[in-house]
Amino acid sequence: MTTLTDTTTARRAMIDSQLRTSGVNEEYVLARMLAVPREDFLPAEKGAQAYIDRAVMLGTAGHLASPLFYGKLLSEAAPGPEDRVLVVGGGTGYLAALVRPLVAELAEISASEALTATGSYSLILVDGAIEQLPESLAGALAADGRIVTGLVLRQVTRLASGRKIAGQVTLAAVEDLGIPVIHAFDAPKGWTFA
Numbered sequence: 181m182t183t184l185t186d187t188t189t190a191r192r193a194m195i196d197s198q199l200r201t202s203g204v205n206e207e208y209v210l211a212r213m214l215a216v217p218r219e220d221f222l223p224a225e226k227g228a229q230a231y232i233d234r235a236v237m238l239g240t241a242g243h244l245a246s247p248l249f250y251g252k253l254l255s256e257a258a259p260g261p262e263d264r265v266l267v268v269g270g271g272t273g274y275l276a277a278l279v280r281p282l283v284a285e286l287a288e289i290s291a292s293e294a295l296t297a298t299g300s301y302s303l304i305l306v307d308g309a310i311e312q313l314p315e316s317l318a319g320a321l322a323a324d325g326r327i328v329t330g331l332v333l334r335q336v337t338r339l340a341s342g343r344k345i346a347g348q349v350t351l352a353a354v355e356d357l358g359i360p361v362i363h364a365f366d367a368p369k370g371w372t373f374a
Contacts, residue, residue, distance in 0.1 A: 221273055
C-alpha cells in the first residue's frame with residue numbers, strides 16, 4: 181500500500197533527479213509538478229510507474245508522458261494568468277490539472293475533437309507529438325497566440341513551439357525529447373522519392 185508520504189517523496193525525487201538535472205528550474209513548474217500526484221491519473225495497476233522517467237502507455241486510452249516532457253512543455257509555454265488555454269489531452273487529464281490554476285481559462289479536448297476545434301485561444305498545449313498541425317487547431321489559435329507541442333520530424337520526437345503571425349502558424353523544434361505520438365495527427369502516407 182502506497183502512502184501519501186511515499187508519493188510526496190517520489191514527486192520530490194522526480195523534481196530533483198529528472199527535472200532539475202535536465203534544466204527545468206522554473207519555480208512555477210516545479211511547484212505544480214510537486215502539487216499534482218501523477219498516480220491519480222493512472223489506473224491503479226499502473227500507479228507504481230507514475231514517477232519513472234518515461235511515458236506510461238495506456239493502450240487505446242492514451243498515455244501519461246514522462247515528467248521531463250511536462251516540465252519542458254510548461255517551461256516553454258510559460259502559461260500566465262491572462263491566458264485562455266486549450267489543452268489537447270493525452271487521455272489522462274494530467275496536463276490540464278498542471279496548467280488550470282496558472283491561467284484565466286482552460287478547455288480540454290481529445291485528439292479526435294481537435295480535428296474540428298474552434299475558438300480563440302492565446303495558448304494551445306498538445307499532450308503528445310504530432311506529425312502535422314491540423315488546420316482546425318491553427319484556426320483556434322488567436323492572433324499572436326502560442327502553441328507548444330511535441331513534433332515528429334524524420335521519425336524523431338521533439339518539443340516544438342510556435343506563434344500565430346499574419347494568420348500562419350509555424351512550429352520550430354526546441355529540443356529532441358521522447359514524447360508519445362498522437363496518431364490522430366499523422367500526415368497522410370504517400371510515395372516519396374529520395
